[in-house]
Amino acid sequence: MNQLHSPARLDLERQELRFIRSDLLAVKAIIANRRLALAKEILGNKKLTPFDFGISADEGRMLLVGEGNFSFSLSLVIQNPKVARHVYATAVEKLSDAPDETLQTCRELAKLGATIAFGIDGTTLEQKFPIGFFKTIVFQFPNAGSRASAGGTTANHRLVSNFLCSAGRVLEVGGQIIITIVDNNYYHGIFDLKRAAESAGFKVESAFPFFRSHFAAYRHTNTKPTASALQSYRSCTTYRFVRARI
Template sequence: MGMKKKSLKKTLLASSAFQPKPKIAKKGGPVVAQSNAPKKLKNRNVRVPYSHDETMLLVGEGNFSFSNSLLSTIYVQAPENMTSTSYDSEEVVHEKYPDAKSHLTPLIESGVKVFHGVDARDLGKTKALKGKTFDVIVFNFPHVGLGIKDQDRNVMANQDLISGFFESALKFLKPSGEIHIALKNSVPYTLWNIKTLGANHGLSLRTKTPFVPETMYPLYAHRRTIGFDERLSTDDNEDLKRGAGDLVNCFTFAFWRKEYAQKQAESKQKKKKPAPTPKKDAEYQSDSE
């Protein structure tokens, strides 16, 4: 990609040895340091970080099962608030994902806006999106899918993908909106250093929520970028659990603009500031005669 060895080394150092370690936080709460090691999920009924009154743009959908899952659980009350897109053309989607039709049909019939051939790194090229802004923009398990064997170059290629997405998505994000990216909590994904990538685009991590398909997104069926391959692909989202057993192996990282986060923090601090204690009236004293 024409990058010098020095910049490659710098990127990899930033991606691994000095990688920040965010903690799961309540929506709007602070993020503090914590180990990145997988954790046991004590309560599998984790709150889904979405609401039907939020306008949502989903990019990089494969078989559209995530969109359909949200439609059946959250957006059933307001399907018009969802816009779901794929990078592939409609024809390629059906070729790569045999189950796509079963998910696309209810989306379209319900009034969800569906578009194909949408590049997450250049959303402005899609005419249907021009002039639109969203409360939430979601990109689940992004991957270039180029089969790059060299881990260093694989990391860089995917960092470029996510950086391009951040830059493009910000143009379609409301001032108070969030950008969500779901990733596995294992190498090489942890090497992408997503928190720093967000910071490079003026974003700060707001929350880190466990991604648990069986309880949060019941219709979701994970598919690789290359499509469904019987030799490589698995059913029941086993790809997301591989090597982790019952451990939390995936998270949704929610980012918002740093300046908005700062305003929220300042507003919260003002509300916490105690009112000044009124001074007691000076006691009236008189000399007794």
């Protein structure tokens, strides 16, 4: 009988497979526990009331990146018409690629007094705006459109890290950065907001519940043609980032 197919050899291979499966389960448990720990740490000071985008926009220039169809910006301005002059709503897509519905939303925003811009990459903001120009910078539901990992980090983590670094350059002293994501341990893990903030010289100062129902005109759309987590999850959290003290 061939040595490779002997009962003893098969028993040894089965035992090795059990060890491999055991190791994989252990790694999965470590990852799950780390995600849970991150979620607990970052949500430890979560507020009971939502973040007030209107008040923040009233305090100074507000940049909204990755707006897609601009419906969130429109909702914000409709609720707080007087802040429209402070609102700079932007999308990464080119104007020529925008559908008619988006263009109509932009016309309404412009009529109310907001500034609209297309072709704005949230990771290279300093190429389009002056240093220290904005009081508040907002990125609602960032999405890299990929779950690929490289160098031990996910595409979404790198997107947020690069965004924070760039936003920091066009943020005024004492300013704030706002990011909203789905409130789920998996998404806390792939974004790893605490580590992204630290790498950019920021810290997560506080967290707030986010309710899409509070923004009547808001219709979420993905920058990339991929399924959205908002189709499966209703609970969302808004995070406020401020510069970390050195």
